[in-house]
Amino acid sequence: MHGEGIIALFIPITLGLGAFLMVWGVRYLENKENMAMIEKGMEPMQRRRRQADPSRTLKNSLLFIGAGLGLFLALFINRAFNLQEGERTGVFFALIAIFGGIGMLGAYMYERRNPPGNAE
Numbered sequence: 803m804h805g806e807g808i809i810a811l812f813i814p815i816t817l818g819l820g821a822f823l824m825v826w827g828v829r830y831l832e833n834k835e836n837m838a839m840i841e842k843g844m845e846p847m848q849r850r851r852r853q854a855d856p857s858r859t860l861k862n863s864l865l866f867i868g869a870g871l872g873l874f875l876a877l878f879i880n881r882a883f884n885l886q887e888g889e890r891t892g893v894f895f896a897l898i899a900i901f902g903g904i905g906m907l908g909a910y911m912y913e914r915r916n917p918p919g920n921a922e
Contacts (some may be wrong), residue, residue, distance in 0.1 A: 870906025872897035
């Protein structure tokens, strides 16, 4: 019983310490790389922040909304028709894929009518 408590305490400590050391190591190596570039007379690379891509955000959001609607409808159909295990799995996967695809199609149609280069 006492050994299980130590293991339960050891795992989160190890995971936290590992995550900290990984972040510290990446930052340390980036700094070392920049210092080496400065010593050689080169300009260190500036880290660019990732800019938001509205097109990608729209696609992802409509995909997840469609998948959520498909899952909701599959749950409703499962309750309404009291499906067996094999039928239930097929309905879940099919409706999630169908409604996710409809969401992606909606994003495609929207972008076709409103190209990303145009200001809205």
